Amino acid sequence: MSTATSTSLHTMLRDRLLSGTFGTGAGTVVTTLLGAGNNARLYQNGIPDGAAYPFAEMLIVNDATTSWGDGIRTTFDLEVTIVDRPRTQISRARNIADAFDNGMVGFTFAGADAGFLRITDRSRSQMPQGTGDVDREVVQIRQLFSGFMWSQMLARTYP
Amino acid sequence: MSATFTNHVPDFDALLSRAVDEGLKAGGRVLQPAVRKRYKERGFKGGYTTGADATGLTIDSIALSDPVTEDGVRVLRVGLPSGIRQPGDSATVGEVALFWELGHTMRNGVRRRVETWRPVAEESRHQVAAAFEKRFAAVMNGTARKPGPRPGA
Numbered sequence: 001m002s003t004a005t006s007t008s009l010h011t012m013l014r015d016r017l018l019s020g021t022f023g024t025g026a027g028t029v030v031t032t033l034l035g036a037g038n039n040a041r042l043y044q045n046g047i048p049d050g051a052a053y054p055f056a057e058m059l060i061v062n063d064a065t066t067s068w069g070d071g072i073r074t075t076f077d078l079e080v081t082i083v084d085r086p087r088t089q090i091s092r093a094r095n096i097a098d099a100f101d102n103g104m105v106g107f108t109f110a111g112a113d114a115g116f117l118r119i120t121d122r123s124r125s126q127m128p129q130g131t132g133d134v135d136r137e138v139v140q141i142r143q144l145f146s147g148f149m150w151s152q153m154l155a156r157t158y159p
Numbered sequence: 160m161s162a163t164f165t166n167h168v169p170d171f172d173a174l175l176s177r178a179v180d181e182g183l184k185a186g187g188r189v190l191q192p193a194v195r196k197r198y199k200e201r202g203f204k205g206g207y208t209t210g211a212d213a214t215g216l217t218i219d220s221i222a223l224s225d226p227v228t229e230d231g232v233r234v235l236r237v238g239l240p241s242g243i244r245q246p247g248d249s250a251t252v253g254e255v256a257l258f259w260e261l262g263h264t265m266r267n268g269v270r271r272r273v274e275t276w277r278p279v280a281e282e283s284r285h286q287v288a289a290a291f292e293k294r295f296a297a298v299m300n301g302t303a304r305k306p307g308p309r310p311g312a
Binding site: 127 | 254269284
């Protein structure tokens, strides 16, 4: 795990999401619903045509330097969208959201010379049922995990 | 001999409140046309199947709320009020915009997403902040023009 590159950052956050569990006790790991490893249906560069349900997409948005920290400190939002079908599978989508919460809330990464990252906030909202030509059987849950980081990739460029 | 002390704290509180609210409105008046401009650049068909995410009605409906206090913070929203729809449409312009912003799945299984509001807000955040600061300072310094009808209006 590291923040040395954008790719390693995305990999770290994706692995963390996929490590989450839902349910009581030790819980059930979310990979039982999304698959594991590179084949897990947690996409970070667009959703492939014909992707099987359920699937999820992750996207880092609002990545910006803050007013202090000489441009090295950044804040960001990790947006995760869970999509399932038919709508009777809403519980399955919620289980995935629970697991993502479990994996991300309070997540702190502090690696020696590899940067620092902390998730400080989260929110979850369910999209309303589709109207018009939107598939009414699709359920969609959107989560936002907000955090900040001192990334290795930016520190490296600091004189 | 006597001394008179006058408490100006209430006056300062009122001035500060007005400066914050006018600053928020100034910031909103930067974001509102920026979103309109981005929509206009992409055309005005609207709906889910046309490939365009806004109609002229969408653009005309972008509104500023009044500043309100939420969790102790003054907030002004720029957005699409609920309940506005094209004649004959089942979805409101706000619903159409929401599904385009956050992504939606068509009946044929194709997923589509075109973001407008978030990237425009991100790109214009410095201009929004600058507009707030300029108006805030003008009100606090007493150099701001009082709100009222514009000449000729």
